[in-house]
Amino acid sequence: MITIGDVKPRNKFFLAPLAGVNCAAFRIMCKEKGAGMVYSQMIDAQAMAGKIDVVGKQDYFDFLNVTEEERPSAVQFVGNKPEHIIKCAKLIEDKVDIIDINFGCCESDILGRKMGAYYSKHPELMTRLVKPIVKELSIPVTAKIRIGWTEQSINGVSQATILEEAGVSAITVHGRTKNKLYSGKANWTIVKQIKEKAGIPVIGNGDIDCLEAGRQRMKESGCDFVMIARAAIGNPSVFSDSKKTKDDFFRFLELYREFDTFKFGEVKTHAVWFASGLKYAKGIKQQLVKTQNIDEIIKIYEKI
Numbered sequence: 001m002i003t004i005g006d007v008k009p010r011n012k013f014f015l016a017p018l019a020g021v022n023c024a025a026f027r028i029m030c031k032e033k034g035a036g037m038v039y040s041q042m043i044d045a046q047a048m049a050g051k052i053d054v055v056g057k058q059d060y061f062d063f064l065n066v067t068e069e070e071r072p073s074a075v076q077f078v079g080n081k082p083e084h085i086i087k088c089a090k091l092i093e094d095k096v097d098i099i100d101i102n103f104g105c106c107e108s109d110i111l112g113r114k115m116g117a118y119y120s121k122h123p124e125l126m127t128r129l130v131k132p133i134v135k136e137l138s139i140p141v142t143a144k145i146r147i148g149w150t151e152q153s154i155n156g157v158s159q160a161t162i163l164e165e166a167g168v169s170a171i172t173v174h175g176r177t178k179n180k181l182y183s184g185k186a187n188w189t190i191v192k193q194i195k196e197k198a199g200i201p202v203i204g205n206g207d208i209d210c211l212e213a214g215r216q217r218m219k220e221s222g223c224d225f226v227m228i229a230r231a232a233i234g235n236p237s238v239f240s241d242s243k244k245t246k247d248d249f250f251r252f253l254e255l256y257r258e259f260d261t262f263k264f265g266e267v268k269t270h271a272v273w274f275a276s277g278l279k280y281a282k283g284i285k286q287q288l289v290k291t292q293n294i295d296e297i298i299k300i301y302e303k304i
């Protein structure tokens, strides 16, 4: 198995970073079902670096909620000042295996603060951010990019070259531009071009909905690993190519109770996602959105 720095993923299929989705229970369940490595939700390093001094380290750890069970794991930060990411990352160097930097987020607040996908328009700025982080941390630093800002300014290969020279240990490529957001089809030709030039592992990402599709993409593009995002939401079984059942939700709930701080809204959202694809999903989801407590959710699932 190819390594990322000195980190050995369990296999070639990773759970992508997913803000608002990847709670500890979900990450652990994806690992149980077969994910080779799991990523956290994106953490805003600028906001967090300021908060740590106010709320203290323990609150930060509680918020991140990274567990031994999910390792090997990566925590992803978005930021534009190395000192913010270094401050947050240093505190968890012994708890996670990889620190990933987000260069693909397209939220207006993030772009407005010159972070995330803003860098795809200004890749020359990446070095200043990444180099000090790589130098300061004892664990591998990786980066996740989009292939460019617009279809007319695709620059995935040069972004990857800059990042490799800055010292990252792997690059994840979501084969879409910032302007495309999630529309259209991911451009795997650029993933292939990046892999052909890169001397470090490349993780391909975009539109993979089953393991076979991932294998096919790795074969065509030569990339070393693939990352699955939307197809995993409500469906960790995507990592074992098995058909999901209602028991998947019950397993999620069990893990959630063990590893996360119980938030009804969060459980309910996952309950709705887990219902997708089950028999009579539409009706079940309509019932689920009306629930007010966990017992009502359990009753609905028991009846399926």
Ligand SMILES: Cc1cc2nc3c(=O)[nH]c(=O)nc-3n(C[C@H](O)[C@H](O)[C@H](O)COP(=O)(O)O)c2cc1C
Residues within 6 Å of the ligand: 016, 017, 018, 019, 020, 021, 040, 041, 042, 076, 102, 104, 105, 144, 174, 205, 206, 207, 208, 227, 228, 229, 230, 231
């Ligand atoms: C709900 C949602 C949340 C996401 N959150 C993040 C995030 O926190 N960090 C990140 O790098 N990408 C994030 N992404 C992008 C995915 O990681 C991935 O790059 C994208 O969805 C394409 O992969 P897919 O076609 O397998 O969904 C998010 C996507 C979705 C749909």
